[in-house]
Amino acid sequence: MIVTIDGPAGTGKSTVAKQLAQVLGFEYLDTGAMYRMIAVLAVEEDLDLEDLSAISELAERAEIDFKEGAAILNGVDVSTKLRDPEVAVAASVVAQNTKVREKLVQRQRELAAERNIVCEGRDQGTVVFPQAEAKFYLTAASEVRAKRRLNELLEQGKEVLYEQLLEEQNERDQRDENRPVAPLKPAKDAVMIDSTELTIEEVVRDLEEIIQQRLVK
């Protein structure tokens, strides 16, 4: 069974997807991490993010895997690098590259094949797994989302400003929603969940209930 969870950053999507996978006994696929891995390579190699052919070529030679929750890029664990604000910004630029998307969509389907899995991202219910048995779209007010990100980064000891995070988040949302390929939007058959006033536990419980009902049918 494939469960998809899409939505913008800061909705608690990753935590919800991880916890939901755990309570269901499913695996978990963080597809944002895959775009971030391409961004890590682009930043390391100091490439022009808008250079379509250089970035496509990068995606061709990137070997992406996950082992026990760690993000493995060309054999190296890059999990901590993925959270850098610079990498987050670069990821949303490389995610507009059609060749990068084709390559990663193919890898996402390989990783999910024949599995019970919760796949989290922006286009999982619309493009990658239109046949998924349960689809969710998480939203939350943008100020609340930026505050959640701020707390996350502060906990990791990173120095960031709320205003800057909010601005970057808005820019990223704009790019994700308006790009021509696989824009961020809910699938027609997705269940919409607004997490502004809900705790992670409440969201996970709601999602689990909906899935259990579908499993019974």
Ligand code: DC
């Ligand atoms: O979920 P995240 O913040 O880790 O995602 C990083 C970037 O990758 C974000 O700008 C959106 C993009 N992304 C995407 O275009 N498609 C996905 N399935 C997942 C992420």
